[in-house]
Amino acid sequence: MDPGLGDNQATLASVDPESAEWLxxxxxxxxxREAAVERLHAILLRVxxxxxxxxxxxxxxxxxxxxxxxxxxxxxxLLAVTxxxxxxxxxxxxxxxxxxxxxxxxxxxxxxxxxCDPRVSLEGEDWERLPxxxxxxxxxRSERHDLLDALRxxxxxxxxxxxxxxxxxxxxxxxxxDALAVELGTNxxxxxxxxFDARRKxxxxxxxxxxxxxxxxxxx
Amino acid sequence: MNGWDELDRFLGTDxxxxxxxxxMDLLHVxxxxxxxxxxxxxxxxxxxxxxxxxxxxxxxxxxxxxAAVSGNAG
Ligand SMILES: [Zn+2]
Numbered sequence: 001m002d003p004g005l006g007d008n009q010a011t012l013a014s015v016d017p018e019s020a021e022w023l024x025x026x027x028x029x030x031x032x033r034e035a036a037v038e039r040l041h042a043i044l045l046r047v048x049x050x051x052x053x054x055x056x057x058x059x060x061x062x063x064x065x066x067x068x069x070x071x072x073x074x075x076x077x078l079l080a081v082t083x084x085x086x087x088x089x090x091x092x093x094x095x096x097x098x099x100x101x102x103x104x105x106x107x108x109x110x111x112x113x114x115x116c117d118p119r120v121s122l123e124g125e126d127w128e129r130l131p132x133x134x135x136x137x138x139x140x141r142s143e144r145h146d147l148l149d150a151l152r153x154x155x156x157x158x159x160x161x162x163x164x165x166x167x168x169x170x171x172x173x174x175x176x177x178d179a180l181a182v183e184l185g186t187n188x189x190x191x192x193x194x195x196f197d198a199r200r201k202x203x204x205x206x207x208x209x210x211x212x213x214x215x216x217x218x219x220x
Numbered sequence: 221m222n223g224w225d226e227l228d229r230f231l232g233t234d235x236x237x238x239x240x241x242x243x244m245d246l247l248h249v250x251x252x253x254x255x256x257x258x259x260x261x262x263x264x265x266x267x268x269x270x271x272x273x274x275x276x277x278x279x280x281x282x283x284x285x286x287a288a289v290s291g292n293a294g
């Protein structure tokens with residue numbers, strides 16, 4: 001017995017009729033498949049365009065560049081979806097699974113665009129931005145002076161070089177994690193994991209040195 | 221004490237946090253459950269809830285997918 005075929009049949013049996021129809025036509029041949037691919041592309045382009053528009057207010061990109069990102073994202077998402085059809089396991093509607101490709105392609109492409117702005121660089125460290133970054137107003141800033149000093153010292157003394165580099169880029173420079181991942185040749189997950197460990201270590205150090213209470217972290 | 225709260229929140233880590241890769245893997249399943257039954261989502265995927273609370277980029281992707289799914293229904 002072919003286990004791959006068995007899995008596929010189980011999946012097809014459990015999906016809703018609309019999703020099953022997508023799978024049938026996209027894995028078919030001829031004009032029926034071509035028509036399905038065309039419809040899929042139209043959907044991907046609509047989702048990618050909406051997603052670009054949703055993020056646009058936070059970006060330094062002009063209209064034509066945004067259109068470009070949407071079209072590229074839709075094209076790449078189409079390739080990915082058709083290449084990975086077997087990866088759809090029927091845990092959601094087919095279209096929801098497909099939308100995810102469009103959203104993640106837009107996300108990745110906009111992450112790379114960050115470095116197109118010549119004003120941004122990883123050089124230098126803006127430690128004076130630290131209080132601002134967390135929204136300390138001037139009064140609170142002077143009141144919490146010791147805490148902020150202790151945080152800076154902990155970053156310098158307790159973090160590994162990699163943790164420190166990523167902390168400085170994300171917290172002090174406001175570099176988006178995806179843009180940083182591109183620059184450092186890694187991925188969002190690895191950046192997050194490094195920051196997660198750094199955050200945990202910094203809290204432990206600040207608690208040990210009496211600047212934070214152990215129970216102050218919000219849990220829910 | 222806004223700055224202190226924000227710093228406190230930033231330094232807080234949830235051991236249930238699944239990280240970006242797992243959260244992105246399940247995002248399409250998660251988003252559909254969120255639209256159907258938010259309560260069940262918290263019970264079933266506490267690690268993704270924790271992650272989306274702490275990770276800005278994944279939260280943004282989730283918001284985008286949620287918007288896409290909601291737009292389609294309307
Ligand atoms: Zn994440």
